[in-house]
Amino acid sequence: MKNDSLQKWALVAEIVGGVAIVLSLAFVGFQIRQGSEQTELNTRAVEVSAYQDLISQMNNMYLELLGDSEMNDLVFMFMTNELVPDEQQRRQLFIYMGYVFRHAEMAYYQFSRGLISEEQLYSVTVPLRQVLNTEMGYERWRDQPLPRTYTEYMEEQKAAGWPEIL
Numbered sequence: 001m002k003n004d005s006l007q008k009w010a011l012v013a014e015i016v017g018g019v020a021i022v023l024s025l026a027f028v029g030f031q032i033r034q035g036s037e038q039t040e041l042n043t044r045a046v047e048v049s050a051y052q053d054l055i056s057q058m059n060n061m062y063l064e065l066l067g068d069s070e071m072n073d074l075v076f077m078f079m080t081n082e083l084v085p086d087e088q089q090r091r092q093l094f095i096y097m098g099y100v101f102r103h104a105e106m107a108y109y110q111f112s113r114g115l116i117s118e119e120q121l122y123s124v125t126v127p128l129r130q131v132l133n134t135e136m137g138y139e140r141w142r143d144q145p146l147p148r149t150y151t152e153y154m155e156e157q158k159a160a161g162w163p164e165i166l
Contacts, residue, residue: 107120
């Protein structure tokens, strides 16, 4: 009789243990799914933040140009190839171009890391494309110590006539 009783208790313990394992696995699965969803949300937040920062940098550059009418006129004349700059203007434009090159480099870096799309890269590199479409800008670009992958990518895009991605 005791043997029957022990076998019943062993069976009950086995069933309870099996149910506990199933519940534990379900809980672990739920936690993994929540972790994956959180990781995806964090990734999206980083992507949005990266793109937002690039847009903010562009806006700040444009606001600075708007606040300085002399520089604004200088950049406009430079972009429309209506300028043969004197030495002072040349220095100012070199500083402006350096900023544009580095801004686009950061955008390319974020693109190469998958943080922004190619469409977003295209959108935030408008100032670079404008600079590279000028003779002086392109010469300055060729003299810059910039990462090869970045310059090669932009050179390919320029050679393709800045294809419309959007």
